[in-house]
Amino acid sequence: MADTILVLNAGSSSIKFQLFDVDGLGVRLRGQIEGIGTQPRLVLKGDDDAAHVEPLPDRPGDGVPEALAFLGGWLRRQLGGAMPVAVGHRVVHGGAAYPAHVAVDDAVIATLETYVPLAPLHQPNNLAPIRAIRALMPDVLQVACFDTAFHRHHSELADRYAIPEELYREGVRRYGFHGLSYEYIARRLPQLAPEVAGGRVVVAHLGSGASMCAIHDGRSVESSMGFTALDGLPMGTRPGQLDPGVVLYLIDKGMDVRAVERMLYHDCGLKALSGISNDVRDLLASPDPRAALALGYFVHRASLAVGALAAAMGGIDALVFTAGIGERAPVIRKAIAQRARWLGVAIDERANEAGELRITRPDSRVKAYVIPTDEERMIALHTRDILAGRHPA
Numbered sequence: 001m002a003d004t005i006l007v008l009n010a011g012s013s014s015i016k017f018q019l020f021d022v023d024g025l026g027v028r029l030r031g032q033i034e035g036i037g038t039q040p041r042l043v044l045k046g047d048d049d050a051a052h053v054e055p056l057p058d059r060p061g062d063g064v065p066e067a068l069a070f071l072g073g074w075l076r077r078q079l080g081g082a083m084p085v086a087v088g089h090r091v092v093h094g095g096a097a098y099p100a101h102v103a104v105d106d107a108v109i110a111t112l113e114t115y116v117p118l119a120p121l122h123q124p125n126n127l128a129p130i131r132a133i134r135a136l137m138p139d140v141l142q143v144a145c146f147d148t149a150f151h152r153h154h155s156e157l158a159d160r161y162a163i164p165e166e167l168y169r170e171g172v173r174r175y176g177f178h179g180l181s182y183e184y185i186a187r188r189l190p191q192l193a194p195e196v197a198g199g200r201v202v203v204a205h206l207g208s209g210a211s212m213c214a215i216h217d218g219r220s221v222e223s224s225m226g227f228t229a230l231d232g233l234p235m236g237t238r239p240g241q242l243d244p245g246v247v248l249y250l251i252d253k254g255m256d257v258r259a260v261e262r263m264l265y266h267d268c269g270l271k272a273l274s275g276i277s278n279d280v281r282d283l284l285a286s287p288d289p290r291a292a293l294a295l296g297y298f299v300h301r302a303s304l305a306v307g308a309l310a311a312a313m314g315g316i317d318a319l320v321f322t323a324g325i326g327e328r329a330p331v332i333r334k335a336i337a338q339r340a341r342w343l344g345v346a347i348d349e350r351a352n353e354a355g356e357l358r359i360t361r362p363d364s365r366v367k368a369y370v371i372p373t374d375e376e377r378m379i380a381l382h383t384r385d386i387l388a389g390r391h392p393a
Contacts, residue, residue, distance in 0.1 A: 003029060005383050006075070006084040010129045011122075013038070014335075015067055019075065020087060020380040022387075029078065033067045040067055042074065049282055061315045064125070065132040072136065086141040088182060088383030089130055090375060092122035092229065094146030094333065096171035101149055102384040104130055104142040118228050121265050143383040148230050150179030150186075151213075151220045158222050158312070178205040178323075180375040185320055187378075192357060193369055199317035202309045204302065205373065206325035206332065208236035208278065212302070214309035216350030222312040224305045230264055233301050236278030239268035240301055270294045280332065299332065303339035316343055320329045321359075322373040330355065337368055353390070 003023065009016040016207070018030040031044040079343035090102075102108055109130060110237040116123045130142055152175075159173050187195035191332055201215045210233040214222040224232030234240040242264075250260050271278035273294035276286055280298075283291040319340065321333050330353050337347040337359070344365030352359040352370075360368045 001173055002083045004079070005380050005387070006087045007089075007379045007383070008129050009090040009379075010064060010125045011374065014262045015064065015071065015129065016376070018376045018380070019079075019084070021375075022384060024377060025380050025384070026375065029075070033071060036295065037065050040070075040072075065135075065359070066126040068129050068132045070172070072133075083137060083140060086143060086383050086387045087133055088143045088145055088377055089126060090147065091126045091130075091144040092147045093119040093147045093214075094144070094152075095175075096173070097197055098144070098147060099152040101143060101386065102377045103386050104134070104144050107132075108144060117336060120261060122229070125138070133300070141383075141387055143379075143386050145180060145379045147177045147179045148175040150183045151176030151223050153219060154221065154223075161227070164203065172227060175226045176211070176213065177229050178209070178211050179220070180212070180378045181205045181322060181373040182215065182220060184374050184378045185217050185371055186220075188217045189320075191198050192371060193318065194365070196318035196367055200310070200313040200315050201318045201320060202316055203304055203322060204326050204336070205323045205331040206302070206321065206329075207323035208232075209238070210235045210240075210298075210302075210323075210325070212309055214312045215291060215315050222309055222311070233305060234273070234298050235269045237266050237269045239264060239272045266274065270298060273297055280329055284329065284331060295332070295335075299335040299339065302336050305342050306336065307343070310343060319345060319366060319368040323371050324362070327355070327370060327372050333359065333368075333370070333392040347369045383388055 003021060005020045007020065008020045013036045013388055014032050014034045016032040019028045021028060029044070033040055033042055035041055078239045089306065090223065091112060095115045095118070097111050109127065112123065113128055130144070133140065133142060135141070154174070159170060161172065161174065163172060182205065185203050189201065191304055198217050203213045203215055205211050205213070206298065209229060211223045212233065213220055224233070230238050230242070232240050249261060269278060270280070270283060272286070274283055274290045276285060276288060280295070283295050306319065319337070325332055334347055334349065334352055344369055346361045346364035347368065348359055348361045355370055358367060358369055359369070360366070
């Protein structure tokens with residue numbers, strides 16, 4: 001592995017990984033450890049997405065550090081005992097301190113720890129493998145790649161809230177998220193859709209976490225998400241846009257901050273509206289009218305966001321769907337595209353159902369595309385760049 005970069009994307013119960021060659025960034029291995037803390041198992045993915053499942057040794061209660069130790073040993077056995085030259089991590093929140101991706105040291109970890117309240121679902125899990133690897137392999141370069149970094153060049157008008165100046169200076173501002181995904185799409189557009197790459201593009205990253213981004217000439221100019229990953233579109237368990245008065249009402253009723261936090265991150269969104277599931281696949285398969293309500297609400301709010309982001313750019317040339325729902329749910333794409341007919345989107349139902357690259361008719365004034373995202377590749381690219389800066393040729 002001496003000529004490889006390991007990329008980790010850690011959650012509360014899983015660690016996704018890809019192993020890239022430093023030269024050319026070819027993928028050697030990819031997969032994830034699932035079921036951490038319950039029934040951990042290693043799932044390997046082949047080029048055709050076929051999965052090979054290998055149970056981990058039965059050690060009940062194991063957490064992320066133990067899973068990482070197993071993964072490290074497994075990788076060494078697979079590739080002859082060597083270590084990767086660097087490890088890149090997805091870190092959701094870089095806050096005001098980090099407008100760009102950064103090599104990790106103790107000071108960086110300490111600063112990122114202060115952003116846990118801004119991303120309680122993600123930040124602790126992102127930091128856990130960084131700490132574990134630092135303890136196991138202190139000399140290996142680790143790079144934190146931030147979901148916020150791609151949006152940090154927004155104008156002051158897009159960056160601010162109408163709140164006291166001292167709060168803005170403390171870092172209370174609109175950060176935006178899913179930046180690694182949006183950056184990947186922006187880099188792919190010149191190859192896949194050069195006719196719109198330099199124009200005004202709304203990208204819809206639709207998954208369990210969902211947001212949209214206005215990209216003009218390859219740069220983020222506005223995002224549906226703000227200070228935290230709660231804002232904007234409704235998500236699997238998060239509410240999206242919410243009147244702050246609702247939070248005041250809940251506190252006035254007697255809920256403490258932690259209870260409100262748990263509700264907003266775990267008990268809202270599609271889960272709350274449907275009463276069935278936070279998974280769009282389950283809702284699409286359900287005959288329950290509450291499932292239809294949840295999906296209709298999701299489409300409604302997404303359609304409003306398309307219009308708002310188009311307004312931020314003074315128009316729109318293309319709409320791009322990506323991430324789990326965006327890539328795999330043609331019914332949702334069609335519904336959003338039809339709601340955007342007033343902007344000039346004319347869906348090609350056959351192309352949309354087939355998941356083709358372009359899903360609008362030839363006469364559509366605004367073009368729509370389906371482009372799979374690859375956040376791990378972006379992390380590998382940024383990690384390689386920082387590695388090269390430390391060890392120039």
